Amino acid sequence: MAQKQRQKKSNTHYVTIKGTKEGLILHLDDTCSFDQLLEELETKLIHPGTEDSSESPKITVKVKVGKRYLNKPQEEILRNIIYQKKNLIVDIIESDVITREEAEFMKKENEITSVSRMIRSGQILKVQGDLLLVGDVNPGGTVAATGNIFVMGTLKGNVHAGCEGRKSAVVTASVLNPTLVRIADQFINEEENEQVYSGECAYLDEEDNTIKFDRLHILHQIRPGLNRL
Amino acid sequence: MGEAIVITSGKGGVGKTTTTANIGTSLALLGKKVCLIDTDIGLRNLDVIMGLENRIIYDLVDVAHNRCKLHQALIKDKRFECLYLLPAAQTKDKSAVKPEQMKKMVTELKQDYDYVIIDCPAGIEQGFKNAIAGADKSIVVTNPETSSVRDADRIIGLLEQEDIESPKLIINRLKAHMMENGDSLDVDEIVSILAVELLGIVTDDELVIRASNRGEPIALNPDTKASQAYRNIARRILGESVPLMSLEEDKGLLKKVKQFFGMRT
Ligand SMILES: Nc1ncnc2c1ncn2[C@@H]1O[C@H](COP(=O)(O)OP(=O)(O)O)[C@@H](O)[C@H]1O
Ligand SMILES: [Mg+2]
Numbered sequence: 001m002a003q004k005q006r007q008k009k010s011n012t013h014y015v016t017i018k019g020t021k022e023g024l025i026l027h028l029d030d031t032c033s034f035d036q037l038l039e040e041l042e043t044k045l046i047h048p049g050t051e052d053s054s055e056s057p058k059i060t061v062k063v064k065v066g067k068r069y070l071n072k073p074q075e076e077i078l079r080n081i082i083y084q085k086k087n088l089i090v091d092i093i094e095s096d097v098i099t100r101e102e103a104e105f106m107k108k109e110n111e112i113t114s115v116s117r118m119i120r121s122g123q124i125l126k127v128q129g130d131l132l133l134v135g136d137v138n139p140g141g142t143v144a145a146t147g148n149i150f151v152m153g154t155l156k157g158n159v160h161a162g163c164e165g166r167k168s169a170v171v172t173a174s175v176l177n178p179t180l181v182r183i184a185d186q187f188i189n190e191e192e193n194e195q196v197y198s199g200e201c202a203y204l205d206e207e208d209n210t211i212k213f214d215r216l217h218i219l220h221q222i223r224p225g226l227n228r229l
Numbered sequence: 230m231g232e233a234i235v236i237t238s239g240k241g242g243v244g245k246t247t248t249t250a251n252i253g254t255s256l257a258l259l260g261k262k263v264c265l266i267d268t269d270i271g272l273r274n275l276d277v278i279m280g281l282e283n284r285i286i287y288d289l290v291d292v293a294h295n296r297c298k299l300h301q302a303l304i305k306d307k308r309f310e311c312l313y314l315l316p317a318a319q320t321k322d323k324s325a326v327k328p329e330q331m332k333k334m335v336t337e338l339k340q341d342y343d344y345v346i347i348d349c350p351a352g353i354e355q356g357f358k359n360a361i362a363g364a365d366k367s368i369v370v371t372n373p374e375t376s377s378v379r380d381a382d383r384i385i386g387l388l389e390q391e392d393i394e395s396p397k398l399i400i401n402r403l404k405a406h407m408m409e410n411g412d413s414l415d416v417d418e419i420v421s422i423l424a425v426e427l428l429g430i431v432t433d434d435e436l437v438i439r440a441s442n443r444g445e446p447i448a449l450n451p452d453t454k455a456s457q458a459y460r461n462i463a464r465r466i467l468g469e470s471v472p473l474m475s476l477e478e479d480k481g482l483l484k485k486v487k488q489f490f491g492m493r494t
Contacts, residue, residue: 118424120386121379138382138422139375156422 014040017061024059024088030066034074041081060091067096109146119143119157126163139179145169148226151176158182162204170223172201172216186211231262233335233345234466235364237388239380241351243372244401244431247441248459249348250278252368254448255463256344257312264303264342266315266335268360269350270325273317280444281306281314290318293330299337308449313342324355328362335363344466353387361388367396368428373403373413382423397428399462404433429462430473431455 014029014037028037063078070078070093079090098106105128114132119125121140125133131145134152141157143149148170149161155173160182162169167184176199180189183204188211200216203223220227236249246269253265267275270290276282287302292315299315306312315334318325338345349360361367367388371381381398388396400419407413420427431437434455440447448459454474461471 118386120389121382123386136422136424140379140382141386 022062023091024061026061026063026082026088028063028065028068028078030068034068034070038077038081041078042085058087058089061088062091063093065093065095069097069099070095112150113145118153121157137173137178148172161202167204167206168223168225170201170203170219170226172219174200176200176202176213178202181211183211231339231341231343231345232365233339233347233363234366234368235347235349235361235393236368236370237349237357237360237384238370238377239351239353239384240372240377243370243377245351245370246275246278246348247437247446248368248370248399248401248431249275249346250441250446251448251456251459252463252466253279253312253344253346254309254446255460256346256466257306257309258448258460259463259467260310261343261467262311262341263309263344263346264313264315264338266338266345266347267317268326268331268347268356270317270356270359271319271321272350273319275348276304276314276316277444278441278446279306279314281316282444285316288316288318289334290320290325292334293326299334311342326359328358331359331362333363353383357384357387361391361393364393366394368399369396369423369425370399370401371419371423372401373408373415373419375414378414378419378422385423385425395425397426398423399429399431400427401431402433403430427473428465429458431458431462 014032016027018025018027061082063082075093078093082088082090108128110129112130112132113127114134115125115127116134118135119133119137119141121138124142124144125131126144128146130147131143131149132152133143133150136153137143137151137155137157137159139156142160143151143157144160144163146162146164146166149159149172151173153173154175155171155178157178158180159171159178161171162184163182165184169183171181171183180187181202183202186204186209199214201219202211202213203219204210205212214222236245236252238245249265253263257263265275265279266289267273268289269275276285281304284304287297289302291297292299292302303313303315306314315338335345335347347360347364350356369381369384369388371377385396398420400416403416404413408415416427416430432454434447434453436453437447437455440450447453447456450456451460458474461474464471
């Protein structure tokens, strides 16, 4: 009896597929168990009415799982089953929930850490998120952040913004005269170019993937995201 | 109870030993009870500059290893009421002394002396750690050269992590004409990078070398500018506020000389 009910319900509710302007979206209900989902995916996706599309070129699908948290193995299982049964390539799996760990990581990534000291030769200061340094970075000293770096003092040493790959990260300093600037995976050093160090900020120009220097007041146009007001 | 001051620089050859000898001499001239410690194990030369080389019987390593009593290893400088030297050993083993042993010696010496001045070896390794182990205060010596300033900065960073009063700076071997021509870093530049209190400036003077070679620190000879600089530093250490000797004077002199010879200034 229970078996029958579940079967019935899952056929109608747990898995729905929609075509939208952005492409196919597969909605997976978040009230049933993961196994129930899989079970229904198996049956629903081999539904005869949709079988012909298995011959057509592979299309991608976005999977929305609502308030269900999926770990990496579960995501993998979903991807596999959707690909095998329907020839759909999962583009992205979107969940409305994240773990506390992920939430804390994201929070840190968006936080500004302020540090009030001098970074002297041989010293390395690295933070997650943005760095606000109230002090100088001397030649031979290094500051790094996964986000932006704002130096209130004179920046003469090495700087690495977006040090884990964030290309939108910027560097600003009251006096920007660094030995080496790195943003994400690009770098530029003193010898590279004489005129580059005019201004108080540095950013990565996505167009030609090189680091550019400019006046501070231009920055809000280049990186509107810096405005959080 | 006295205080222990370590003289350090990171880079070698900038004048730590010369500074130690001359600050010690100047403090002794001012009537203070002073003990100098040479921690440059394997490369001792504070004894040579002080002219006390031929009287060494025991050394720092002997004291650390209890081969003699601390007071037995101290050499008295007969020119002064109370100036002593604890010489370094000539052994090659730099790890012959440990920081705790240094600390114990310095603490003991502070009972009897007003100032214990510790001459630090170059580098940031064991010798450096030994030298700073018992220090209450520190003086960083730099030359007006980029590499020297860079090392001084590194050392200041390390000192700031220790339980030592914020380091003070001595700029040694300043050549006024090079500074004027922009051929060397100028005082303001150095102070703005290192951002520590300037304790004194000593000009480059071959009389310093000559005096050291004779085993008579320049500070003994009151007539030279370098000697005056060291004496002023000593008085600043005692807490007197002595204005920096004006380099303007030098500049003025240089200008006058140049004008005299009809050169452009
Ligand atoms: N103010 C000065 N003017 C000229 N020569 C100096 C001065 N100070 C130090 N020197 C010379 O520089 C050399 C290195 O000095 P030293 O005190 O032995 O340096 P360190 O102990 O730092 O290695 C020596 O030959 C010394 O005589
Ligand atoms: Mg020396």
